[in-house]
Amino acid sequence: MHETTDTTDAPAVTVSRELTFGEAVKEAIAEEMRRDERVVLLGEDVAEAGTAFKVLTGLVQEFGPKRVVDTPISEAGFTGIGVGAAMTGMRPIVDIMFGDFLALVMDQLANQAAKIHYMSGGKWRVPLVVRATLGASRRSAAQHSQSLHAWPSHIPGLKVVVPSTPYDAKGLMKSAIRDDNPVVFFEDKMQYKVKGDVPSEEYTIPLGVAEVKREGRDITIVATSSMVQVAVGAARMLEAIGIDAEVVDPRTTWPLDEKTIVDSVKKTSRAIVVDEGYGRYGVASEIASVIAEGAFYNLDAPVTRVAAMHVPIPFSPPLEDATIPTEKAVFDTAKRLCGK
Amino acid sequence: MHETTDTTDAPAVTVSRELTFGEAVKEAIAEEMRRDERVVLLGEDVAEAGTAFKVLTGLVQEFGPKRVVDTPISEAGFTGIGVGAAMTGMRPIVDIMFGDFLALVMDQLANQAAKIHYMSGGKWRVPLVVRATLGASRRSAAQHSQSLHAWPSHIPGLKVVVPSTPYDAKGLMKSAIRDDNPVVFFEDKMQYKVKGDVPSEEYTIPLGVAEVKREGRDITIVATSSMVQVAVGAARMLEAIGIDAEVVDPRTTWPLDEKTIVDSVKKTSRAIVVDEGYGRYGVASEIASVIAEGAFYNLDAPVTRVAAMHVPIPFSPPLEDATIPTEKAVFDTAKRLCGK
Amino acid sequence: MPNNEAYLQMYRRMLAIRLFEERVNDLYTRALMPGLAHLYIGEEAVAVGVCEALRKDDYITSTHRGHGHCLAKGASPDLMFAELLGKKAGYCKGKGGSMHIADPETGNLGANAIVGGSAALATGAAYSSKYLNQGRVVVCFFGEGALGQGVLYESMNLAQLWKLPVVYVCENNLYNEYTHFTETTAGEIVARPAAFGIQSATVDGQNVRAVYDVGSKLVDRARKGEGPAFVLANTYRFRGHHVGDISRDYYRTKQEEQRWMEERDPIKILGAYLTGDHIVEQAELDRVQDGLAAEMDRAMQWAIDAPYPAVEEVGEDVYA
Amino acid sequence: MPNNEAYLQMYRRMLAIRLFEERVNDLYTRALMPGLAHLYIGEEAVAVGVCEALRKDDYITSTHRGHGHCLAKGASPDLMFAELLGKKAGYCKGKGGSMHIADPETGNLGANAIVGGSAALATGAAYSSKYLNQGRVVVCFFGEGALGQGVLYESMNLAQLWKLPVVYVCENNLYNEYTHFTETTAGEIVARPAAFGIQSATVDGQNVRAVYDVGSKLVDRARKGEGPAFVLANTYRFRGHHVGDISRDYYRTKQEEQRWMEERDPIKILGAYLTGDHIVEQAELDRVQDGLAAEMDRAMQWAIDAPYPAVEEVGEDVYA
């Protein structure tokens, strides 16, 4: 299941350990900081506090406050500083904590970072990573729970990463840091404690390569970020009723590996897209239309989206729980599409 | 073709005049300002200059500088002021000039305006209109040419209007101003001088009702904003080769009149979606997936999107012209889908 | 000058906030509360001193650390507890939670979980008040962390240009989450509003009488149409950034906390003034405390027992 | 103190900008230019005075009204004309146009068409310079309209906290598009950077010698690691907001324009100083003018004759 696209030379023996998602992100950043002096981290409470989610604890001890820098609560300002620094020889990682705060930096991200390379006729580059989170169900209410990865995914010039496992998070973060373009890296807040195998040897995962997380014949479930786990869970439930689901994880919404996705659906002839962002004008819509167009002649049922309910995320637990895609919802949809 | 959903009592005789798109917008605003004292206009150079596009010339003379207010270049600040004013008894219209500057107000729009009604359990309301523009081909380059209507369309709590004719612009603007929710109203900059019939009697057009701009049997072209003209032009070209295209204009991307769109495609069995925003993760993707799902069993060809090329809008005329959807591109796509 | 009854009222309000917040912490510890909450304990004098200077129909905006502002403006503890627990009976039908309590009845435009997020909203409400000739004043409460947000400066510029009746109240509790404000704030804080021509004042945020004095002066001034103002209230949060912020040694010392709690507790300070001047006896203050504690317990229990909204309500209130 | 040769150089630079811009206007009138352009005529002393104080490897950021900054930092008129016409040979292969000229060779990080859009970028470049110990200084040029953008304050706060080598140069030409700056700007402009503890200075932006003096002082100070600075340069644009802004009576009088052009023309002012002190003769200045005019004509014609990019190039340079 973890047949990865490792771009480094494969070592003879791979020692695998269990790391949490958060640890994997931190390890990727630490390795790249060791490797390249130009990599620095800017954000609110990233140093001693190790971020609000305690994901980066220890980095300031190793790299010092010159490279792990606490900022004022100025998302637009320090993201723009990241852009300017990236243009002039640094490779900054900017931490904007809750993905909802992307709303504060869209000018720096979409009007500046994304366009500088193109507007300058290729002369300036912006090797910047913007870390953000997504995902609801922390009882954090409407302004701290959104999954806004559709916004940057819409903008040419940006790349967008939505990792689903510790292994992917590490390999993709390393590629994001090495990439010469602005990359928005979305981490699901609820995944930070989730564990998974991560080899101790170095590896990277290229941006733009989807992975089949589970093979299957009857239906394709394309899922992003933590929704991959939901999809895998649903696939297990489906197995019990004789439906063999394939789970495809695009891993990056841009570049989007349309081929892997479409090929899977050509094989299975049915598709569900699961994403935690809003369905309307969202990531699920793009992937669904790519499938509907690319696998048109193979489809036996309409491509169906399972995404966040179209409401601001409510605080109240029973309400919030009703807004996010569940294994049950995916299972039910798959069952219906497979005519069972 | 202009069979409109007039919600006012139909007058015995309708005197129709030609107005430009810009004049229609202004007339709608002026009528609503006469009707309701709480309607005010805030924005950069909206008063004496009548906006950068000279669309609102004359309003400050009629309504005075207390109701037509020039602001500093503080898009986030004055949009937020609009939100706060809307909550407390006003019905402000906020002008953000180039739609690209939406990037500066996404927090006020998506995190504040869109969510206040919900977060307060329905207690506060935000009857706000945000005017913005969209559309390229003015040789204004990457930061003044985007069509970013996909962003607010993604966010529950917002309504989004994309009028295509002077008639629609007027009727929809009046509804937007009377609506108790935040509405983002997108005007295509290149349309301001386009003329069309506008009756002198009062009328409104409800938000969320699509209109069939041209009836046809063979293929449905769903188009937004100025792309409706492109679609109608393509339909004329198609007629010459014996393809009878239906053109559907959703008029608002949210609420989205899925039924009218899907019903049209059920009839024609083929669909193209034309939108000037970026195709990826854009408005065209949503509408395409709605069709692909809703008309699945009637489709004879894949739903195809014709949208802006995935590049920051270039300045150079031959390059810029290559990035936007053309009648020719729609025509070619339709021809291919119809197997001609 | 407020009379003694007014001071006693401020005492009651501050204590109500304290007792409310202690119960919020309790709910968290007992795992009864969904999510987190940011306690206002230690900062009570700011909200109370300022809000006592307001009319009922004046507006406030508040922050993630907003319970104190709500209560000071007159909100009911029972409906607040219900909201914090996500119950249907809460101020926002459970949809807002701790960080979004709003209440038109008491002029509360809502707490805002975006730092600095209410600066422009408050200014907009002041715009309405002026346009509609309502004579209402708006108070915009925010932590010193919001000084990092550009929209605050955009708003102050507009407020001063248009002479809007808004008072910006900056609660400097020394920390932006886990970072000392001196690491995030260059120059002199009050020079910032002053740069826009806005009248500003610094006040001891632990002394409710001082806050009230400054607050009334600037609120009255705003009401008279003389323009916006800015109050820098120096204060301290006695607890963590939020209820889950337990080990705080890495960003501040126990001694610092101890010192503030012992020497600078706003409730003790007013209590000492009231008893020292023999305005009231300690026994009366104790009775006040007992009464309030019982009221808070009742309110909390009522909220605990209250039902959640029905799942179907999730789709309501998205559009008006 | 610069010597006379340096002043002559400044004269040449200012005149080059003037002659360049006149041809830009010409191209527009002759319908040869795609889109619009914002002319810098009248403001030349600001860019030239400041940029003369810079090293070649120092950085600048610029605005929609950016041709003067580009030229002052050393850009070639031919490649600039080509960019303005959307030609392949232009600085940005025609992809940027008038509002986005960028050039690593001369340290030009790029013009920015978002008002205030380069404040944080410039500050970030200063961050690099400090981190990498390069001793480079960054100058961030912007119009007084950018004082309305919050990100400027966020950036200044950060620059001062981190003592970054950036100089913010505010070109107050009195108008935000069609609105007088006093209608959009509360308080005293220089009090704003001062509120963050940033050293600031006001200068007559029509006197290039004065600009140069202030500029060098603050640039040197920044280079020595003593922190950011802010220069308020009072100036005036002689032409419209953009080339199409012809009827301007509704926002400013002909007399006002006339007065500035006659009495406050930076080129005339320096010319008078140079000839008045007999540093050079008028005849020499005339020769300079003729030489530059011929150079500009050649550059313009070269650009007119240059080819457009091939349509296929539209998809290049999106990603590095």
Ligand SMILES: Cc1ncc(C[n+]2csc(CCOP(=O)(O)OP(=O)(O)O)c2C)c(N)n1
């Ligand atoms: C725009 C934004 N950035 C970051 C956060 C995360 N955050 C929540 S509270 C907080 C610290 C706020 O400090 P301050 O304004 O001083 O208020 P205090 O918590 O001290 O009352 C931060 C950074 C946020 N909510 N909004």
Ligand SMILES: Cc1ncc(C[n+]2csc(CCOP(=O)(O)OP(=O)(O)O)c2C)c(N)n1
């Ligand atoms: C964020 C933003 N808002 C609005 C505009 C539209 N606009 C272009 S130039 C301009 C006026 C700028 O005034 P100022 O900063 O003083 O520069 P000047 O044109 O006077 O040189 C405006 C409002 C813009 N480009 N960016």
Ligand SMILES: [Mg+2]
């Ligand atoms: Mg604080």
Ligand SMILES: [Mg+2]
């Ligand atoms: Mg100006």
